Amino acid sequence: MKKIKIYIAIVGLSLGVGSCQADFLDVAPENVISENNLDLEQLVVSAYSTLDYRFNTGEFRDNWPFDHAPSNWCFSDIRSGDSYKGGGGVGDNPGGGMHGLEIQQVFSSSENVYNLWRALYFSINRVNSAIIALKNNSDFENKDLRIAEMKVLRAHFYFELMKNFGSFAYIDENTPIDKVTSVENSFDTAFLWGKIEKDLTDAIPVLPPTQTELGRVNKLVAYAFLAKANLFQKKWDQVIINADKVIEGPYSLVSDLEKLYSFPGYGNPENVFAIQYSVNDGSEFGNLNFGDLINSPDSPSDDPNHPYLNGDDFDKPTQNIVNAFKVDNVGLPLLDSYNNSDLAPTDVTTAVDPRLDHSIGRPGITWKKWQGMPQQTNWSRDPATYGLYLRKKNQIDPYSDLRASGGFPWAKGALDWPIIKISDVMLWKAEASIELNDIETGMTIINQIRNRAKNAPYVYDFNNHANNAANYSIGLYPTTGISKAYATKALRMERRLELHNEGHHFYDLVRWGIASSWINDYMLKESAKRKYYSGASFTEGRDEYLPIPQIEIDASGGVYKQRTGY
Numbered sequence: 029m030k031k032i033k034i035y036i037a038i039v040g041l042s043l044g045v046g047s048c049q050a051d052f053l054d055v056a057p058e059n060v061i062s063e064n065n066l067d068l069e070q071l072v073v074s075a076y077s078t079l080d081y082r083f084n085t086g087e088f089r090d091n092w093p094f095d096h097a098p099s100n101w102c103f104s105d106i107r108s109g110d111s112y113k114g115g116g117g118v119g120d121n122p123g124g125g126m127h128g129l130e131i132q133q134v135f136s137s138s139e140n141v142y143n144l145w146r147a148l149y150f151s152i153n154r155v156n157s158a159i160i161a162l163k164n165n166s167d168f169e170n171k172d173l174r175i176a177e178m179k180v181l182r183a184h185f186y187f188e189l190m191k192n193f194g195s196f197a198y199i200d201e202n203t204p205i206d207k208v209t210s211v212e213n214s215f216d217t218a219f220l221w222g223k224i225e226k227d228l229t230d231a232i233p234v235l236p237p238t239q240t241e242l243g244r245v246n247k248l249v250a251y252a253f254l255a256k257a258n259l260f261q262k263k264w265d266q267v268i269i270n271a272d273k274v275i276e277g278p279y280s281l282v283s284d285l286e287k288l289y290s291f292p293g294y295g296n297p298e299n300v301f302a303i304q305y306s307v308n309d310g311s312e313f314g315n316l317n318f319g320d321l322i323n324s325p326d327s328p329s330d331d332p333n334h335p336y337l338n339g340d341d342f343d344k345p346t347q348n349i350v351n352a353f354k355v356d357n358v359g360l361p362l363l364d365s366y367n368n369s370d371l372a373p374t375d376v377t378t379a380v381d382p383r384l385d386h387s388i389g390r391p392g393i394t395w396k397k398w399q400g401m402p403q404q405t406n407w408s409r410d411p412a413t414y415g416l417y418l419r420k421k422n423q424i425d426p427y428s429d430l431r432a433s434g435g436f437p438w439a440k441g442a443l444d445w446p447i448i449k450i451s452d453v454m455l456w457k458a459e460a461s462i463e464l465n466d467i468e469t470g471m472t473i474i475n476q477i478r479n480r481a482k483n484a485p486y487v488y489d490f491n492n493h494a495n496n497a498a499n500y501s502i503g504l505y506p507t508t509g510i511s512k513a514y515a516t517k518a519l520r521m522e523r524r525l526e527l528h529n530e531g532h533h534f535y536d537l538v539r540w541g542i543a544s545s546w547i548n549d550y551m552l553k554e555s556a557k558r559k560y561y562s563g564a565s566f567t568e569g570r571d572e573y574l575p576i577p578q579i580e581i582d583a584s585g586g587v588y589k590q591r592t593g594y
Contacts, residue, residue: 068161072174075158075181076243078151079303079447081144081319094342095123096144097319098303099422099445100531101343103144103192103574106130108534109550110524112414114344115322118560122322122342131564132547132571136578136594144192145577148185152199155182159201176234179227180245183253184447186224190217190260191535194573195591198223213576213588221261228254237277242296243304243444248277252300252448259456260539267460271453274300279450281480285386286487290396290425292442300453302444307432314432316440324439325389325407325418333400334407335426336439341409345388345417347371347557348550349528352521353384359503361525363517367553373416382500383525385487389418393497394490398426402490413558421529422446446530451477455523462515470515471507474522478504481526544568567593 081098083090095102102122105111106129113120113130121127123140134141155178162168162175182200189196197211198220228250235247255270280297287294295302307314324339331337351367359379362368371378373391385393395403408416424431424441431441454473462470482502489495505518520540524533537543547566555561570593581588 066161068158068165068168068174069170071158071161072178075151075154075178078147078154078185079181080305080315080317081147081151083147083150091318092321093143093147093319094322095126095140096147098147098447099317099320100192100534101320101323101529102126102129102140104531104534105343105529107132107547108537109346109348109547109554110528110533111349111419112344112346112558114342114414115340115409117410117413127560131551131561132566133564134571134574136575136581136590138575138577141574142577142579144574145189145580148189149199151185152182155185156199156201163201172234173236176231176250177245179231180235180250180253183224183227183231183250183257186220186227187253187257190220190224191538192574193576193591195576195589196220197588209584210587221257224257225254228257243302245301248274248279249301249448252453255453255456256448259459262463264460264463267456268464271457271460274453275450275457279453281451281477283480283484285383285481285484286396289386289421290423290428290443292424292428292430292444295444295446295449298449298451299444299446300448300450302446304444305440305442307430307442313437313440314442316432316437317443317445318437318440320422320445321437321440323419324423325403326409328406330435335395335398335400336423337435339438341407341414341418343419343529344408344414345419345529346554347415347417348554349524350384350388350390350417352524352528353381353388355379355381355501355503359501360505361518361521363514363521370557376498379499379501381481381502381525382484382486382496383481383502385420385497385500386484387421387528389420391416392490394487395420396423396425413560415557419529449527451480451526452532455519455526458522459519462512462519465512467510467512467515468507470519471505471510474518475504475507477522477526478502538572543572547571569593 079098081093081096101111106113106126113126118127123143125134125138125140128134128138129140159175159178162171165171186198195213197213198215199208199211203211232247232250235245235250237247239246251270251273255267255274258266258270279300282288282295282298288298305315305317309315322340323343324336326339326341327334327337347370348367350371352361354362354366354371356362361381371380389395389403391405392402403418405411405416407418408414422443422445423439424443428441454477458470458473486500487497489497523536537546544566551561551564570591573591575594576588576590581590
């Protein structure tokens with residue numbers, strides 16, 4: 029199937045209900061749509077294009093969202109123990125405040141936080157602009173379908189605001205232009221969730237179960253977002269009902285994890301909804317995942333034997349997440365004791381879950397299918413500060429003909445970024461089942477995901493491809509005769525092992541109500557290895573959400589209110 033071309037830089041500010049709102053929409057668009065050049069399909073595609081958080085304003089800096097990536101690596105991964113900030117030391121701070129995010133010292137002046145807020149409202153403005161234009165054109169053949177697609181996109185962007193800020197100004201196509209600047213950010217969460225759910229339930233009857241163009245929203249995507257909204261609100265019965273709609277659809281767990289994380293298009297059967305990227309599309313580099321541009325490995329002296337050349341080595345997996353892959357004598361996770369000791373970077377004898385070496389790079393281990401050399405210690409820019417592990421997951425295969433180039437932009441290409449995978453949906457149902465005391469169903473689903481990892485090809489030894497690169501072992505949980513407490517621990521561990529470094533763990537910790545205790549314990553133990561964690565702490569009741577950007581509070585004339593504690 030062909031992809032939607034989301035790289036078209038068309039900005040609908042002249043139609044937007046938010047065109048007078050504060051500073052986050054005070055941008056100079058390259059191509060302004062007017063009544064004279066309006067193309068409704070292009071207007072819809074321009075709304076899809078904002079999924080990558082690039083502003084397309086013509087300003088050079090606005091095309092590089094690596095300080096506020098839609099993968100949420102800087103708002104979830106480095107705040108939750110999945111990764112260290114990485115890069116060239118604690119002073120190497122894209123956006124100015126990334127190290128602060130890592131040690132839970134976030135200020136309302138943070139450029140990272142402001143750019144995230146700005147990107148999300150820029151996206152919502154395009155969606156609202158498209159809906160207004162569609163509603164005003166009664167002759168457009170796909171009017172109702174495209175409005176339904178836009179409503180699901182709007183639900184996604186407001187969901188991101190909910191996860192990250194917890195409080196925001198709700199603006200839709202019905203908000204009068206002269207009232208936009210007076211909309212407060214003090215709605216209660218029930219109101220905001222209700223708005224998100226209404227967009228989804230409005231869209232579901234209109235959307236088809238599949239779409240011809242890869243990347244367009246369909247009915248099952250809407251059901252998936254609805255199930256996720258139910259999950260965050262602990263509506264467990266509804267989680268199962270809506271997750272089942274998706275699970276019963278055409279999506280499936282693919283058989284090869286290495287290809288899932290490396291080969292463009294291979295993960296399509298598993299990705300319920302993904303940001304579509306492309307190469308050879310007429311743009312300078314291609315429509316690439318620039319939000320994760322700086323997360324590929326370093327290359328000393330631009331070594332031509334290196335798979336990517338000159339990456340910046342951010343988003344480095346932590347010792348804690350590596351330790352989580354250790355297993356007992358039957359291949360099950362060490363749920364309570366995994367972090368009691370550290371798995372050394374070169375240890376290939378301790379039994380580990382095979383997903384470790386598919387998703388995290390370790391020195392001496394084969395890097396994807398790269399034939400030049402196994403991973404080297406000098407692929408890390410600052411190992412004294414951040415260690416030797418590299419983010420291997422969702423880096424394109426070095427030999428792929430869908431890479432952007434041999435050099436810049438390094439490990440980028442047409443490898444799409446998953447927003448919702450079927451494995452995620454399955455684990456929502458497993459969690460809801462366990463919460464409703466249906467332990468057997470929950471554990472059976474967890475075992476389905478573990479069974480995929482068990483049966484997938486393992487990473488091979490670099491010098492002898494007939495051997496495994498390490499001592500891999502993965503077992504299945506019992507499905508009966510276990511307590512709800514044990515099943516809950518297993519579920520939470522499985523979510524982390526399967527989805528780590530994909531922008532989920534921090535938000536999971538918050539919705540489980542354990543963010544403060546878990547993160548404080550993590551930082552305390554890490555401070556023995558990473559000195560910059562010394563004295564760091566997570567403040568309960570404040571750090572679960574980001575501050576409202578001060579620049580927006582000022583621009584609103586005091587209409588916006590800051591979160592408690594900032």
